Amino acid sequence: MSLDADVIVVGAGPAGSTAAALLAAAGVRVLVVDRATFPRDKPCGDYCNPGAVSLLRDAGALPAVFDTGASAISGMRVYAQDGSRFEARFPMGHGLLIPRLRLDAALLGHASRAGAAIYEGVAVDSVCSHPDAVEVGTASGCRWRARLLIAADGMHSVIARRLGRLILPAAGRYTVGAYFSGLVQTAPGGELHLGPGLYGGVAHFGNGIANVCMALPRRLWRHAGPRQTFDAALTSLPALAEAMAGARRESRFRCSGPVGFADRNAVADRILLIGDAGGQIEPMTGQGIFLALRSAHLASGVAAEALSTDDLSYRKLFTYAQRRRREIAGRLAVSRWLQRLAFHPRMTPLLVRRLRMRAELAGDLLGATGDVLPPGGILSPAYLARLLL
Numbered sequence: 001m002s003l004d005a006d007v008i009v010v011g012a013g014p015a016g017s018t019a020a021a022l023l024a025a026a027g028v029r030v031l032v033v034d035r036a037t038f039p040r041d042k043p044c045g046d047y048c049n050p051g052a053v054s055l056l057r058d059a060g061a062l063p064a065v066f067d068t069g070a071s072a073i074s075g076m077r078v079y080a081q082d083g084s085r086f087e088a089r090f091p092m093g094h095g096l097l098i099p100r101l102r103l104d105a106a107l108l109g110h111a112s113r114a115g116a117a118i119y120e121g122v123a124v125d126s127v128c129s130h131p132d133a134v135e136v137g138t139a140s141g142c143r144w145r146a147r148l149l150i151a152a153d154g155m156h157s158v159i160a161r162r163l164g165r166l167i168l169p170a171a172g173r174y175t176v177g178a179y180f181s182g183l184v185q186t187a188p189g190g191e192l193h194l195g196p197g198l199y200g201g202v203a204h205f206g207n208g209i210a211n212v213c214m215a216l217p218r219r220l221w222r223h224a225g226p227r228q229t230f231d232a233a234l235t236s237l238p239a240l241a242e243a244m245a246g247a248r249r250e251s252r253f254r255c256s257g258p259v260g261f262a263d264r265n266a267v268a269d270r271i272l273l274i275g276d277a278g279g280q281i282e283p284m285t286g287q288g289i290f291l292a293l294r295s296a297h298l299a300s301g302v303a304a305e306a307l308s309t310d311d312l313s314y315r316k317l318f319t320y321a322q323r324r325r326r327e328i329a330g331r332l333a334v335s336r337w338l339q340r341l342a343f344h345p346r347m348t349p350l351l352v353r354r355l356r357m358r359a360e361l362a363g364d365l366l367g368a369t370g371d372v373l374p375p376g377g378i379l380s381p382a383y384l385a386r387l388l389l
């Protein structure tokens with residue numbers, strides 16, 4: 001059977017482009033297909049945490065990302081429901097604010113320069129395993145075959161669906177966001193505004209434009225359109241509403257969902273699922289891009305080894321699932337714990353005030369959610385005692 005590549009990567013978001021770049025740089029023949037034509041937009045808070053920045057550096061992609069005009073940030077400001085707030089610096093490294101339109105195009109360009117062949121405007125519709133190859137196809141009848149498939153086609157992954165693994169977050173939130181000018185910048189870095197069961201993130205790019213993105217429970221959509229839903233949610237976030245009093249919308253609203261927690265079995269014979277295709281984390285802590293990049297690094301390492309021994313069985317590839325689980329389990333636990341705390345009407349303002357007084361505790365929190373400190377630290381009895389007592 002003739003093959004088009006050693007590896008086909010479906011989806012050219014941060015996960016797919018990074019896996020493609022790493023494998024192509026290691027001499028593997030890689031073919032990337034994406035249904036979109038780049039640059040393409042994607043609903044996002046446009047925040048890369050310091051852990052993600054470090055992985056971009058490891059993949060050699062950071063200069064290309066900075067060339068697009070990304071702005072570095074040294075911390076975050078968090079607002080509770082009652083307007084109280086704390087501000088913290090990352091204990092190490094820095095984050096980036098960059099529109100996904102530019103980030104994802106820069107990463108795809110990096111994969112192309114590393115030697116990956118790129119096909120844009122190709123929506124994969126089917127996947128089929130043969131004894132010595134895996135094949136993906138489109139509705140129009142195009143077919144590509146390779147020794148290994150890396151599925152990086154996002155939270156609604158067609159490959160996961162075809163494998164019967166499309167688990168979506170239970171009771172997930174739905175998101176609405178847009179770019180605005182004229183927003184008052186209350187903090188130098190990113191902002192997170194917590195409300196009753198909902199939250200909003202703000203990314204100021206330093207050119208007078210800011211991304212405001214909210215995540216709301218389904219019931220708050222009440223059959224209204226994005227603008228009405230956004231405006232209604234804003235009334236629950238007073239500090240953000242005040243900052244937006246003179247703002248003007250500069251883009252259409254982008255909606256998505258459900259977002260939340262979902263984990264999938266990320267391995268099959270000749271197939272690895274990475275990034276959101278392999279599972280999601282609630283976007284509130286801004287760790288999705290980090291996990292997409294991290295899974296790309298793990299998958300490309302396992303893929304290179306499996307290709308070199310010509311063993312692409314489920315058993316061999318399962319190493320990826322084990323390593324991935326080991327790395328994300330603690331992060332998911334922290335993120336779930338913060339979810340429970342973040343929406344409590346009395347507890348959250350109390351904790352936010354304590355974090356305001358205790359800069360080192362706030363720094364540890366940002367280090368854990370920024371993926372530069374081990375996640376377990378902020379679940380330790382010592383940390384919790386210092387925070388709560």
Ligand SMILES: Cc1cc2nc3c(=O)[nH]c(=O)nc-3n(C[C@H](O)[C@H](O)[C@H](O)COP(=O)(O)OP(=O)(O)OC[C@H]3O[C@@H](n4cnc5c(N)ncnc54)[C@H](O)[C@@H]3O)c2cc1C
Pocket residue numbers: 010011012013014015016033034035036042043044045046047048049122123124125152153154155157158175176213256257259274275276277283286287288289290292
């Ligand atoms: C509203 C919102 C805000 C967020 N904010 C942040 C944030 O600020 N920071 C952060 O770290 N994370 C954030 N996240 C999470 C983050 O966006 C994702 O975790 C990240 O994009 C996952 O990257 P990925 O490469 O796995 O998938 P994606 O970035 O979704 O890329 C998937 C790619 O696959 C392509 N594709 C899909 N289907 C097909 C098909 N059938 N055939 C071919 N190609 C296909 C798509 O066109 C796309 O290019 C947010 C998520 C949402 C929804």
